[in-house]
Amino acid sequence: METQQKGTIESIKKLRIAVVAFELITPNQRTGGVSHFNHRLCTKLSDMGHEVTAITMNSLLEDANYNIKSLSKSVDINKRFQRYYLTALKGRKINFDGYDLVISNGDDWAMRRAGVPWVRIMHGSAIRELQHNHRLLRKMNLSILYLLERYSSKRSTVTLYNSKDTQKLYKNRKQDEVLHLPVDRDLFFPAEKEKEPTILFVGALDSRKRGRLLRNLYVSNIKKEIPNCKLWMVCNRDESIDGVTYFNNLTNEALASLYRKAHIFCMPSTYEGFGLPYLEAMASGTLVVTTPNPGADEILDNGKYGVIVKDSELGESLIASLRNINKYEMIIQRAIKFAEQQSWENIIAKYLTYLNLNNNYEEKQ
Structure with a gap:
């Protein structure tokens, strides 16, 4: 303007x-x-x-x-x-x-x-x-x-x-x-990742954020292919599942720490007007893997700054990304630079x- x-x-x-x-x-x-x-x-x-x-x-x-x-x-x-x-x-x-x-x-x-x-x-x-x-x-x-x-x-x-x-x-x-x-660059910035392959989700299990979809994929597919993989879910506590950890009422600092440590951020939402969690993950040097929605398509620039796949491909894409995270280093670095502009x-x-x-x-x- x-x-x-x-x-x-x-x-x-x-x-x-x-x-x-x-x-x-x-x-x-x-x-x-x-x-x-x-x-x-x-x-x-x-x-x-x-x-x-x-x-x-x-x-x-x-x-x-x-x-x-x-x-x-x-x-x-x-x-x-x-x-x-x-x-x-x-x-x-x-x-x-x-x-x-x-x-x-x-x-x-x-x-x-x-x-x-x-x-x-x-x-x-x-x-x-x-x-x-x-x-x-x-x-x-x-x-x-x-x-x-x-x-x-x-x-x-x-x-x-x-x-x-x-x-x-x-x-x-x-x-x-x-x-x-x-995005708060004082809170969200890259750091050393967790030793075991880790996926982070932020949202609600049964809202448009579709946390349950991700958890089901983890149980039925991801955990079987990558046994030491962990799923961190920032949402209300639900049934106990091996490898799944629930986090609730986190401080901003504690949430930012999870973003930094996770290898992949996945929020397979059906709708985001913007999708600030995607940007927070990008600023933290964490690869975003998600499904299409208006916010993800725009903030990830249709795949320039992250991975966007259909529902049917999400499980396999998460597995492939965890197995070879270095393959996505160029995307991760581009995403970090973009996030720096959004301070x-x-x-x-x-x-x-x-x-x-x-x-x-x-x-x-």
Whole structure:
């Protein structure tokens, strides 16, 4: 995008930044990728010297280096209607007049903009979630949320899409663009691998992440061909299986350590709007072997930075990769170099360039 955007990260003084982060990490609970993104975004901005306030519905974090405005006292986040609709309506009461910039990560459709530059980050799309969900009530909810996403995108100063696949689902304006999500290079970097051949999975057993598919392949095929192979599954604990280790409620540091030690990362998801775990594996020098989905196809550049195979070929591809991991060294090195460009420093610098982008809407009070 040609730059109506002015200023660089070096020229910007201390800012007051609000981050709409209804999903935020919660102590002793397993939370999703957007929650971790929100926490890292607030932490990095605060580390840079900005005054950051996260607007969330989670409990307060004792070790956060940023301010937290929580709506959790008036909303039961375990009830779907309150989580997706009442929370957003409660957010309309928040006054953003004193902020220099708002970076929003969802559910901001009812909030008053107050003329403050408003960067809306789309981490995926409710319509894609709908296409990969089989529960009727969930589909109805996602249909409504998709319409609200479109409305939210229209009201933002600029909307940043995490992938080309996400972007094409919305009406684009000239200032909107695709900007891939960042990876924390202080956490995710290459190191010595585990002695035994090891596969890492991050997700849920029975969601679109398809952890059970991978585990079944491990039991029926991979373990028989490579007896000393280990499968590390970052998910809720399930039945005990020889060679399978479950990890739950990991710190970011512990998770990053698993990425570094594993030889292969496999998340055979049916849908990823972006697929941050793929990028984290790439930054860790770990070969990605997965099945096709929009996120994997884009972030792996259709096989340039990893291995993408059909479901029917996944087991054999994992076996072949483990037996001759050196064969993929060129792909691994290309992936590391790509991940280096996706650092938090580079992406946050981009976010801050929107400070001087003129709003192209009028807020209806």
